[in-house]
Amino acid sequence: MSKEIGITVKKNEDFSEWYTQVVIKAQLADYAPVKGLIVLRPYGYSIWEYLRSSVDQKLKATGHENGFLPVLIPESLLSKEATHFAGFTPEVFWVTHSGNTEIGDRLALRPTSETLAYSMYSKWIKSWRDLPIKINFWNSALRAEIKATKPFLRTSEFLWQEGHTVHSTREEAEEEVMTILDIYKRTVEDELAIPVILGKKTDKEKFVGAVYTTTMESIMPDGKALQMGTSHFLGQNFSKPFDVKFLDKQNIETFAWQTSWGISWRLIGALIMVHGDDKGLVLPPRVAPIQVVIVPIYSSQSDRDEILKKANELKETLVKKDLRIHMDSREEFTPGYKFHDWEMKGVPLRIEIGPKDLLKNKMVIVRRDDLKKSDLSFESAEDGIAKTLDEIQKGLFEKAKKMLDNGIKNVNDFAQFKKEIEDGMFLYSSWCGDQKCEETVKESTGADIRVIPFDEKRTNAPCIVCGKPSKVDVMFAKGY
Amino acid sequence: MSKEIGITVKKNEDFSEWYTQVVIKAQLADYAPVKGLIVLRPYGYSIWEYLRSSVDQKLKATGHENGFLPVLIPESLLSKEATHFAGFTPEVFWVTHSGNTEIGDRLALRPTSETLAYSMYSKWIKSWRDLPIKINFWNSALRAEIKATKPFLRTSEFLWQEGHTVHSTREEAEEEVMTILDIYKRTVEDELAIPVILGKKTDKEKFVGAVYTTTMESIMPDGKALQMGTSHFLGQNFSKPFDVKFLDKQNIETFAWQTSWGISWRLIGALIMVHGDDKGLVLPPRVAPIQVVIVPIYSSQSDRDEILKKANELKETLVKKDLRIHMDSREEFTPGYKFHDWEMKGVPLRIEIGPKDLLKNKMVIVRRDDLKKSDLSFESAEDGIAKTLDEIQKGLFEKAKKMLDNGIKNVNDFAQFKKEIEDGMFLYSSWCGDQKCEETVKESTGADIRVIPFDEKRTNAPCIVCGKPSKVDVMFAKGY
Numbered sequence: 001m002s003k004e005i006g007i008t009v010k011k012n013e014d015f016s017e018w019y020t021q022v023v024i025k026a027q028l029a030d031y032a033p034v035k036g037l038i039v040l041r042p043y044g045y046s047i048w049e050y051l052r053s054s055v056d057q058k059l060k061a062t063g064h065e066n067g068f069l070p071v072l073i074p075e076s077l078l079s080k081e082a083t084h085f086a087g088f089t090p091e092v093f094w095v096t097h098s099g100n101t102e103i104g105d106r107l108a109l110r111p112t113s114e115t116l117a118y119s120m121y122s123k124w125i126k127s128w129r130d131l132p133i134k135i136n137f138w139n140s141a142l143r144a145e146i147k148a149t150k151p152f153l154r155t156s157e158f159l160w161q162e163g164h165t166v167h168s169t170r171e172e173a174e175e176e177v178m179t180i181l182d183i184y185k186r187t188v189e190d191e192l193a194i195p196v197i198l199g200k201k202t203d204k205e206k207f208v209g210a211v212y213t214t215t216m217e218s219i220m221p222d223g224k225a226l227q228m229g230t231s232h233f234l235g236q237n238f239s240k241p242f243d244v245k246f247l248d249k250q251n252i253e254t255f256a257w258q259t260s261w262g263i264s265w266r267l268i269g270a271l272i273m274v275h276g277d278d279k280g281l282v283l284p285p286r287v288a289p290i291q292v293v294i295v296p297i298y299s300s301q302s303d304r305d306e307i308l309k310k311a312n313e314l315k316e317t318l319v320k321k322d323l324r325i326h327m328d329s330r331e332e333f334t335p336g337y338k339f340h341d342w343e344m345k346g347v348p349l350r351i352e353i354g355p356k357d358l359l360k361n362k363m364v365i366v367r368r369d370d371l372k373k374s375d376l377s378f379e380s381a382e383d384g385i386a387k388t389l390d391e392i393q394k395g396l397f398e399k400a401k402k403m404l405d406n407g408i409k410n411v412n413d414f415a416q417f418k419k420e421i422e423d424g425m426f427l428y429s430s431w432c433g434d435q436k437c438e439e440t441v442k443e444s445t446g447a448d449i450r451v452i453p454f455d456e457k458r459t460n461a462p463c464i465v466c467g468k469p470s471k472v473d474v475m476f477a478k479g480y
Numbered sequence: 481m482s483k484e485i486g487i488t489v490k491k492n493e494d495f496s497e498w499y500t501q502v503v504i505k506a507q508l509a510d511y512a513p514v515k516g517l518i519v520l521r522p523y524g525y526s527i528w529e530y531l532r533s534s535v536d537q538k539l540k541a542t543g544h545e546n547g548f549l550p551v552l553i554p555e556s557l558l559s560k561e562a563t564h565f566a567g568f569t570p571e572v573f574w575v576t577h578s579g580n581t582e583i584g585d586r587l588a589l590r591p592t593s594e595t596l597a598y599s600m601y602s603k604w605i606k607s608w609r610d611l612p613i614k615i616n617f618w619n620s621a622l623r624a625e626i627k628a629t630k631p632f633l634r635t636s637e638f639l640w641q642e643g644h645t646v647h648s649t650r651e652e653a654e655e656e657v658m659t660i661l662d663i664y665k666r667t668v669e670d671e672l673a674i675p676v677i678l679g680k681k682t683d684k685e686k687f688v689g690a691v692y693t694t695t696m697e698s699i700m701p702d703g704k705a706l707q708m709g710t711s712h713f714l715g716q717n718f719s720k721p722f723d724v725k726f727l728d729k730q731n732i733e734t735f736a737w738q739t740s741w742g743i744s745w746r747l748i749g750a751l752i753m754v755h756g757d758d759k760g761l762v763l764p765p766r767v768a769p770i771q772v773v774i775v776p777i778y779s780s781q782s783d784r785d786e787i788l789k790k791a792n793e794l795k796e797t798l799v800k801k802d803l804r805i806h807m808d809s810r811e812e813f814t815p816g817y818k819f820h821d822w823e824m825k826g827v828p829l830r831i832e833i834g835p836k837d838l839l840k841n842k843m844v845i846v847r848r849d850d851l852k853k854s855d856l857s858f859e860s861a862e863d864g865i866a867k868t869l870d871e872i873q874k875g876l877f878e879k880a881k882k883m884l885d886n887g888i889k890n891v892n893d894f895a896q897f898k899k900e901i902e903d904g905m906f907l908y909s910s911w912c913g914d915q916k917c918e919e920t921v922k923e924s925t926g927a928d929i930r931v932i933p934f935d936e937k938r939t940n941a942p943c944i945v946c947g948k949p950s951k952v953d954v955m956f957a958k959g960y
Contacts, residue, residue, distance in 0.1 A: 030600060030603065032549070032550050032552075032596070032600070033554055033557050033596070033599055034550065034552050034553075034554055034587060037550040038550070039547065039550065039596075039600050040547050040548035041547055041604075042545030042547050042615060045545070045546050045547045046546070048548070049546065065522030065525070065526070066522060066525050066529065067519065067520050067522050067525045068519065068520035068528070068639060069512070069519055070512050070514065070519065070637045071551065071589070071622070071637060072514050072573075072637065073513070077513050089579065090580075092578070092579060093552075093575045093578050093587075094576065094577040094578070095573045095574065095575050095576075095589065096574065096575075096576045096577065097573070098571070098572070098573050098574070098636075099571060099572060099624060100570075107514060107573070109589075116512070116513070120519050124510070124521075129812060140550075140551065142551070142552075144578035144579060156550075156552075156578075157550045157551060157552065159548060332609060
């Protein structure tokens with residue numbers, strides 16, 4: 001494979017360029033004609049389909065349903081909850097004309113759908129019999145990005161799901177917030193093999209309009225934190241302006257309790273960054289569009305026929321086990337070219353079958369995660385392949401867990417804090433709870449409080465900034 | 481059930497009002513705050529999910545993949561193919577601002593994505609090795625509707641899929657056009673139980689920019705024709721302006737051959753119109769979110785416990801057979817209310833279990849299509865239910881087929897033609913092929929040539945309008 005086709009920079013030398021090359025060259029996505037927008041190619045979209053299907057199943061199993069909301073929201077409706085609206089105004093795309101006709105009340109392309117969903121819910125809910133409402137929407141959100149675009153991480157339109165629920169009690173709504181966060185955690189850890197830290201956002205960092213925001217954070221190889229998903233308790237902040245109320249069992253009119261939550265294709269960005277290496281993408285088997293690629297190797301015609309026959313039999317056997325197998329029988333490329341091509345695309349396992357292998361009734365399997373080669377007999381192929389894929393899935397998680405653990409440091413001294421932040425660490429420090437100290441950190445280091453972890457280990461050290469007694473221990477990092 | 485909750489008009493007395501009531505009261509959809517837009521409620525969206533999944537499986541089985549395209553297309557790109565652009569300009573929503581910043585090259589909300597997809601394909605395709613490209617996009621299209629909105633039939637944003645393929649030869653592209661039309665036909669006839677007529681559109685009615693358009697048409701109970709899906713042969717009409725070319729095996733640069741095709745949620749509109757009755761929706765089992773509803777009937781507490789136990793056992797048995805079962809154990813409604821509620825929602829089969837049934841170890845089953853009641857023993861429940869659902873699916877198709885056949889008439893006389901069109905018939909007449917005669921029919925009757933059927937039965941009658949020798953026999957009707 002020529003240099004131009006493969007990845008030309010090393011991951012730890014130019015992380016940003018490496019990332020972009022992997023996205024483009026592994027054919028996950030490409031830049032659209034409008035700045036800030038991307039197109040997903042089938043290989044990238046397929047990863048999204050596996051991720052979506054995993055979340056969708058978990059949501060349906062917990063009583064959620066899907067719906068559809070249009071992309072256009074009238075300005076008058078969007079501005080009904082003032083704080084919420086103010087949070088999004090600089091990013092909103094405005095539709096002002098249809099054909100040659102000017103539109104009176106400008107239409108926003110949805111930056112998120114709380115306002116639209118709740119104006120509908122207000123019509124649909126009459127009494128406690130209509131609750132809870134737990135609807136999820138698989139759509140896209142549009143937020144004009146001013147900074148440089150990064151495919152999957154920062155684009156002006158992104159695929160996501162947004163869930164919007166309504167409950168008759170605060171307790172039920174708060175329980176929903178945690179149910180969702182758990183679904184997200186299981187999806188990201190079990191499918192994407194990325195460990196996460198769960199906790200709350202500070203008031204400064206929470207979703208605009210929420211009472212509080214719970215979050216799932218992880219650390220990327222460049223030391224920056226990535227918000228992997230959020231689940232918000234909205235309290236009655238939206239139900240009051242949008243009139244989402246119900247008659248309770250005592251026939252008393254009551255404002256409902258609400259939640260909203262979302263994950264986006266940003267998780268594909270995390271996947272690329274966490275697992276990829278100098279050769280390109282490394283995909284966890286559970287979300288890999290192709291889990292196993294078979295590369296037949298031959299030079300003579302008689303070898304060719306025999307090897308293709310055997311390879312096709314193997315393929316059939318594995319397909320029956322619900323494995324996603326691709327046979328690369330392209331005649332116009334050498335085996336060497338194919339190896340590099342599929343390595344760049346991150347296929348978890350490669351099977352090579354050559355004339356010598358056939359004589360010994362075995363194949364060579366090559367793991368993408370550690371590039372280790374081993375022999376596997378045709379008799380043990382079914383179990384051997386499935387077992388190896390499981391090992392790769394687990395191995396990737398464990399490697400990522402080590403990276404996360406090694407990237408976290410307890411720091412009590414602000415001078416050391418500033419240095420460590422520059423080195424790209426996730427810093428665990430004590431905080432007095434004052435927003436001023438939070439802002440001081442942001443101004444002097446660029447770091448935010450990413451999360452107040454649920455499994456906080458209180459050190460009772462003084463506030464990292466002002467030295468006054470601390471209230472909580474929090475995690476600081478620079479973010480994406 | 482009070483009159484207000486049920487459908488208050490008869491299907492054959494006020495078809496339009498009946499349709500709207502079914503959509504709203506069966507909770508399929510609701511009007512969004514912006515005129516011309518609708519929201520899909522979970523019950524309606526779920527039908528879309530079954531329809532989508534059926535098409536998606538067929539597309540994947542024939543080598544198609546899914547991708548994602550952004551909703552924003554620059555005006556400069558959209559206008560590159562002039563005829564195509566002119567066809568859509570009056571309907572385009574224009575984004576002129578992001579935040580407070582004016583955008584130089586206005587952005588269109590996609591009315592369809594040929595231009596965007598092909599500007600990408602032009603980058604991706606180098607040689608014959610990269611062909612064919614067969615990508616499908618499940619997204620929404622936006623076309624500002626000036627006329628009155630009808631949920632699913634005429635809305636300014638609608639869910640659909642748009643497929644865009646590229647081939648190295650004309651033959652392969654034309655074969656693709658027919659492969660897709662066949663997938664559409666099988667989906668609509670087998671899943672939605674609606675018979676269709678396949679054929680070509682005239683030049684006047686074809687997709688703007690296509691060489692020709694193949695179509696799938698059906699007739700609705702009000703006598704109007706509905707275009708159920710189209711598959712277009714684009715020839716090189718787009719590959720030339722968008723520079724979609726490839727090096728062939730002789731290393732010669734050649735413009736590619738293209739197709740595009742789509743079906744939309746309009747099919748849900750057809751489903752409602754074709755099968756519904758005065759009680760509301762009637763759903764074919766294959767796309768019904770709930771295939772069977774179980775209504776337990778009891779008055780005493782001891783009956784209640786025993787009946788619920790038996791009903792739950794039955795539910796478990798049927799769920800294991802992959803049937804979609806709902807148990808309506810709501811305490812706040814009477815069995816009578818529940819019967820009407822589920823009838824309005826079109827659930828194909830209802831199971832009633834009361835104390836007397838339990839004594840006889842049987843249940844009562846009630847078909848939604850003909851409202852016939854019969855007894856079924858618990859022993860034969862598994863097979864009996866599955867068999868009845870199959871019968872309902874087939875019965876609905878046969879009934880719709882009769883309606884279609886009865887709605888078609890051969891007419892050779894223009895005076896009779898005008899009368900029959902008023903009566904809501906699908907008229908099969910001869911045509912000289914001159915667009916002027918086509919326009920005369922439109923002006924004097926409001927009818928279009930819906931389709932030049934593939935299984936044309938040439939009558940060799942003179943042209944219905946001008947009396948000159950005819951070239952083809954075509955189907956005329958007023959359309960949605």
